[in-house]
Amino acid sequence: MTMAEPIVAAPERRAASDVAAPIVEVRGVHKIYNGDVVALKDINLSFEEGRLTSLLGPSGCGKTTLLKIIAGLLEPTAGEVMVKGRKITGPGPERAFVFQDFALMPWATVLRNAAFGLELRGVPAKERNETARHYVEEVGLKGFEEKYPHELSGGMRQRVGLARALAVNADVLLMDEPFSAVDEQTRRKFQEDLIRLREVENKTFLFVTHSIEEAVYVSDRIILLSPRPGRVNNVIDLDIRRGDDPEAIRRDPNYLDTVEEIWRGIKQYLD
Amino acid sequence: MTIYGYRIPMMASLIVWCILWEIVGRLDLLLLFPPFSDVLVALGDVVNSRSFASAVSITLYSYAWGLGLAIVFGVALGFLMGTVPVADRLLNMWVNVFLSAPLSALVPVIMILFGMGAPTVIVTVFMFAVWIIALDTRAGVLHVPASLLEMARSFGASRWTTTWKIVLWAAMPEILAGIRLGVIRGVKGVVIGQLLVSIIGVGALFTTYSNNFLMEHFWALTLILFAFALTVGQLIALLEARIDYYAGARS
Amino acid sequence: MLSANTTAQKLTGDSQPQHAAPGLMARIGDRPVLWRVLSLALFCAVWEVGARASGNFAFPSFSQTLFAFLEMIGDGSLFWAYGRTLEPLVIGVTFSLLVGIGTGVAMGLRRDVEWLTLPVFIVMQAAPMAALIPLVTFVYGIGLASKVVAVVMLSLPVIAMNSYKAVRNTSPSLTAMCHSFQGSRWQQISKVILPEASPMIFAGVRLGVAEGFSGVVLAELLITPTGIGDLITYHRSIANFDSMYAVIVSIVVFAVVTVTLLQLLETALFRPDKRRSK
Structure with a gap:
């Protein structure tokens, strides 16, 4: 594991030294709400292809705002976001969003929900249902295709949200605290499943969380944001072996030390 | 609800409608609408007439009595339904029936039983307002958080103390919401009651105006009633907003 | 993600579908039939005893009211009256549906329409229309x-306001x-906003239908006695009170049954997201 020094001036230099090519680049992004609330201040980041990067920080650090800007759901006040080398102007087919509150349509079945991204693109019903069925199965909901969201538990609903994002075959998955609305046990299971999922699906993940353990457990890299105004505080590259036994990670001294270190860094921002 | 909030720029569009009304009236496009300015002139006439003073007093008198009775009876009924399951099962159906029934059809019955005077109007106001107050109170009582009741019990509060110190206050947002709706329905009741009785108060004025083809006066009186309805609704909304701070904390 | 299947199945066991507070009529529907019959019987008994005890003509x-009702069904006067009454009601409510839902949805979708028309509907809903x-008769x-206008005046505001609130309250998420997922504005409206708003609409x-009943009865009592209003006025004028009561009870029951049927239809149509209907 390597602790990077606090980023002060040149995140681009760091990015350039990395092996993988950046698929998402954030350049000089500012976000100001209501004229005077500075949610994000001068954010410069790049995200490499195929990696899982977490945006971590206490509430009010603007991590969700940043993710929504990358998703194209929010407009930055200044700066720009490049995806695959092109400046974004809104949501695009190369990105898919997983919502904190799941954002499932209560009047539609699991299958229709999972196929909704494809439905919006005008994919014929037979084809999109086939694709959705595959991903519903992959997230572990085989047999629930015809159920409605209110018949599912919170964890299962988020699996539908995940299947929907996977079904559109985007390169980048943007996950906004996807596991925060589910209970602790389900959450652990989810984290393990996410690691497994990465072995099957070759995608870039951007993952927002307020849980240090979760960030350290699932990420290749953690971007630590500090609040008021939200800015990049630290970038931590992790080198934790994610082998056959997902449980082993939680006992890895490396893992425990990193969690401790991040906690010490974050503590000063809490009231 | 944002609609009772102070969105002054939005309400400003009413001015546009008034101007439109004036134009329609001036051009004689719709018989229903005399020029708005003429209505405003008639407003002075209406307000200064002797019969108006008596109409106002009888309207306010019946409204206050009817609404007062409805609040007392409605809250009590709601409490009964919220706390006694048997009462709830027997009464719930009727409360809901009266809530969606065309109550104006009952006014002839009320007229027969209570005569052609203020008592009929009072009962009409009561009938219009009471059911929604009872239903909302019931909902409020039923939705008191179980943890609050357990807290009271764990500190040894009696049932009586719990009702007065916990349930009443915890249910207050719903009770007030019910009263606000009751207030608005009550205004409709006081108008419909007097229209049907037609020989007292506002009803008598309407009859006079339509017998003498005084369109402008008719509209002026209607506008006064509208203003009255909106004002009482607004006042209750203000009261509700003051209760909101802890109602918000509860959800 | 292979073993998740079993976890998922286990989880369904303890995840009950959430029920929010049921709608007004649903609360009646939830009661066992027994309680409703008992409640009805109690009401009739109180009425019977109360009337006999008061001795008021x-x-x-x-029982007298019931006989009068059967009599009026026998001579057909009730059917004829309902035929006359339903005409303005149906025309008026249909008009209110088309215009009310249209304007309500437009107000919910467009800020400029909202600015222009919402205050008018707020006034109409709060004011004693x-x-x-x-005036309309005049x-x-x-x-x-006149009767159609009366029905529209009473039923339009609530239909429009509900449609507006339904669209405005759709989940931003x-x-x-x-x-x-790059849905167009039209897809957003047709696939998300309208389906989500439809239970509340x-x-x-x-x-609106309940208000329409009120409107048509008022119109028939105030404007000119036709249909139900005629029966009420006529029987009152000849002091035939049991027939008058029978007519009034019948229109109340008719309105309540119609509204209850609509409620049942509502739950049947929007069953999967029942919890969302208010």
Whole structure:
């Protein structure tokens, strides 16, 4: 594991030294709400292809705002976001969003929900249902295709949200605290499943969380944001072996030390 | 609800409608609408007439009595339904029936039983307002958080103390919401009651105006009633907003 | 993600579908039939005993009213009256549905439409629109037109306001979801906003129909006695109180049954997301 020094001036230099090519680049992004609330201040980041990067920080650090800007759901006040080398102007087919509150349509079945991204693109019903069925199965909901969201538990609903994002075959998955609305046990299971999922699906993940353990457990890299105004505080590259036994990670001294270190860094921002 | 909030720029569009009304009236496009300015002139006439003073007093008198009775009876009924399951099962159906029934059809019955005077109007106001107050109170009582009741019990509060110190206050947002709706329905009741009785108060004025083809006066009186309805609704909304701070904390 | 299947199945066991507070009529529907029959019987008994005890000529007992009702069904006068009454009601409510839902949805979708028309509907909903009925008679005479206008005046505001609130209260997260998958504005409206708003719009239709009944009865009592209003006025004038009571009870029951049927239809149509209907 390597602790990077606090980023002060040149995140681009760091990015350039990395092996993988950046698929998402954030350049000089500012976000100001209501004229005077500075949610994000001068954010410069790049995200490499195929990696899982977490945006971590206490509430009010603007991590969700940043993710929504990358998703194209929010407009930055200044700066720009490049995806695959092109400046974004809104949501695009190369990105898919997983919502904190799941954002499932209560009047539609699991299958229709999972196929909704494809439905919006005008994919014929037979084809999109086939694709959705595959991903519903992959997230572990085989047999629930015809159920409605209110018949599912919170964890299962988020699996539908995940299947929907996977079904559109985007390169980048943007996950906004996807596991925060589910209970602790389900959450652990989810984290393990996410690691497994990465072995099957070759995608870039951007993952927002307020849980240090979760960030350290699932990420290749953690971007630590500090609040008021939200800015990049630290970038931590992790080198934790994610082998056959997902449980082993939680006992890895490396893992425990990193969690401790991040906690010490974050503590000063809490009231 | 944002609609009772102070969105002054939005309400400003009413001015546009008034101007439109004036134009329609001036051009004689719709018989229903005399020029708005003429209505405003008639407003002075209406307000200064002797019969108006008596109409106002009888309207306010019946409204206050009817609404007062409805609040007392409605809250009590709601409490009964919220706390006694048997009462709830027997009464719930009727409360809901009266809530969606065309109550104006009952006014002839009320007229027969209570005569052609203020008592009929009072009962009409009561009938219009009471059911929604009872239903909302019931909902409020039923939705008191179980943890609050357990807290009271764990500190040894009696049932009586719990009702007065916990349930009443915890249910207050719903009770007030019910009263606000009751207030608005009550205004409709006081108008419909007097229209049907037609020989007292506002009803008598309407009859006079339509017998003498005084369109402008008719509209002026209607506008006064509208203003009255909106004002009482607004006042209750203000009261509700003051209760909101802890109602918000509860959800 | 292979073993997740079993976890998922286990989880369904303890995840009950959530039920929010049921709608007004649903609360009646939830009661066992027994309680409703008991409640009904109790009401009739109180009426019967109360009327007999009071000895008031103007307060006929339940049984007298029931006989009068059967008599009026026998001579067909009730059917004829309902035929006349339903005409302005159906025309008026249909008009209110088309215009009310249309304007309500437009107000919910567009800020400029909202700015222009919402205050008018707020005033119409809070104000005693019944006060305008004599005015309408004054202008449009005592025919069908006046009665239709009366029905529209009472039923339109609640339908429009409910449609507006339904559209305005759609979940921002769902519209954001649709946007994030590059849904067009039209797809957002047709696939997310309208389906989500429809239970509440329908609830507004139900309330509008209830108001429409009120409107048509008021119109028939105030404007010119036709249909039900005629029966009420006529029997009152000849002091035939049991028949008058029977007519009034019948219209109340008719209205309540219609509204209850609409409520049942509402739950049947929007069953999967029942919890969302208010």
